[in-house]
Amino acid sequence: MSGEGDQFMPKTILEYNTVSLDEKNSALVIVDQTQLPGRIEMLSLTEVEDIWEAIYLLKVRGAPAIGVAAAIGVYVAVKNAEVSDMQVFYEKFRKAKDYLATSRPTAVNLFWALDRMDSVVKEHMDSEIDEVKELLRLEAVNIRSEDIEVCRRIGENALTLVKPGDGLLTHCNAGQLATVKYGTATAPMYLGQEKGYGFHIYVDETRPLLQGARLTAFELQEAGLDVTLICDNMSGAVMKKGLIDAVFVGCDRVAANGDTANKIGTSVVAAVARHYGVPFYVCAPTSTIDISLSGGDKIPIEERPPEEITEMWYEKRMAPKGVKVYNPCFDVTDHELITGIVTEYGVVQAPYEVSIKNLVQRPDPQGLPPQNPLHK
Numbered sequence: 001m002s003g004e005g006d007q008f009m010p011k012t013i014l015e016y017n018t019v020s021l022d023e024k025n026s027a028l029v030i031v032d033q034t035q036l037p038g039r040i041e042m043l044s045l046t047e048v049e050d051i052w053e054a055i056y057l058l059k060v061r062g063a064p065a066i067g068v069a070a071a072i073g074v075y076v077a078v079k080n081a082e083v084s085d086m087q088v089f090y091e092k093f094r095k096a097k098d099y100l101a102t103s104r105p106t107a108v109n110l111f112w113a114l115d116r117m118d119s120v121v122k123e124h125m126d127s128e129i130d131e132v133k134e135l136l137r138l139e140a141v142n143i144r145s146e147d148i149e150v151c152r153r154i155g156e157n158a159l160t161l162v163k164p165g166d167g168l169l170t171h172c173n174a175g176q177l178a179t180v181k182y183g184t185a186t187a188p189m190y191l192g193q194e195k196g197y198g199f200h201i202y203v204d205e206t207r208p209l210l211q212g213a214r215l216t217a218f219e220l221q222e223a224g225l226d227v228t229l230i231c232d233n234m235s236g237a238v239m240k241k242g243l244i245d246a247v248f249v250g251c252d253r254v255a256a257n258g259d260t261a262n263k264i265g266t267s268v269v270a271a272v273a274r275h276y277g278v279p280f281y282v283c284a285p286t287s288t289i290d291i292s293l294s295g296g297d298k299i300p301i302e303e304r305p306p307e308e309i310t311e312m313w314y315e316k317r318m319a320p321k322g323v324k325v326y327n328p329c330f331d332v333t334d335h336e337l338i339t340g341i342v343t344e345y346g347v348v349q350a351p352y353e354v355s356i357k358n359l360v361q362r363p364d365p366q367g368l369p370p371q372n373p374l375h376k
């Protein structure tokens with residue numbers, strides 16, 4: 001029964017937009033993920049430097065959300081540019097685009113989204129500047145709304161790989177907070193919930209920035225799913241006990257041979273899953289596939305500040321002063337360890353050189369987003 005008091009019910013994190021465009025104020029609006037789960041704070045960003053910093057500091061993060069933020073961000077950066085010459089407008093656009101492209105190196109969605117925005121300007125160099133600004137707004141909004149459909153389809157395809165009551169494990173956050181809605185690795189969990197599948201979900205905490213503990217455990221719990229948080233070094237134990245029927249993870253870049261970059265620690269989970277005979281699935285929008293790279297050794301891996309390991313999350317510095325620190329943010333899972341790659345078009349399997357090539361070069365009968373411009 002609804003009553004007057006309902007309007008004061010606090011919203012769950014899933015009712016906030018991870019990343020969106022405030023058209024009235026020409027601002028990129030994000031949930032500040034560095035504050036979660038303690039505080040839900042929305043940020044409204046209009047300056048390109050602030051948008052760059054929000055991506056770099058992981059206030060908005062996760063490959064698809066980074067792409068959407070960059071698309072909206074580059075639109076916001078030029079929306080109020082007061083220039084009358086198209087060439088000058090394009091130079092301003094390129095400056096903002098190239099700058100945002102330096103915010104993070106691994107998730108190819110960043111470059112994919114910025115390239116889509118770039119194509120809009122390049123294809124309309126003879127048009128009025130106001131018209132091009134409007135086309136940029138439409139493209140940014142499309143990139144955002146396509147992500148919802150893509151994630152839903154990934155969820156539907158992934159759901160065919162599991163059964164009601166299964167135990168599922170995930171690493172990092174490839175959830176709604178990493179996308180616009182549903183997430184990628186979490187999409188089968190949310191869609192399974194709609195169908196009453198009763199999954200038992202195990203979430204790795206995901207050191208050093210704890211995206212699993214702070215974000216995935218938070219959003220799945222808020223959604224009412226059965227979620228159990230474990231430390232990163234416990235995935236072997238839960239698999240050995242037979243608690244895990246499938247692993248679903250997201251990705252930041254998939255090379256032509258199926259090697260996949262995702263959050264640091266993913267490759268360890270994949271190796272353990274292989275040892276225990278648990279299927280390991282990568283959930284990948286085709287915007288995350290980069291067939292210009294032959295293998296995972298070519299994927300640029302971000303390294304982040306040592307303080308994320310030595311000091312963050314501790315009241316006092318935990319590690320000895322002066323100790324050498326290596327802090328790669330992602331690792332590459334060899335394609336041999338991947339049971340299947342779940343895309344919006346279906347699940348592809350080894351040999352990945354062939355199945356991925358066929359996937360990205362297919363005609364596009366389902367009316368889904370244009371293919372990644374990197375797929376030439």
Ligand SMILES: CSC[C@@H](O)[C@@H](O)C(=O)COP(=O)(O)O
Pocket residue numbers: 058061062063064107171172173174175178179183184185211249250251252262263264329
């Ligand atoms: C659908 S999100 C896929 C990946 O981007 C995700 O698993 C991940 O590794 C995110 O890393 P992050 O450093 O938090 O941006």
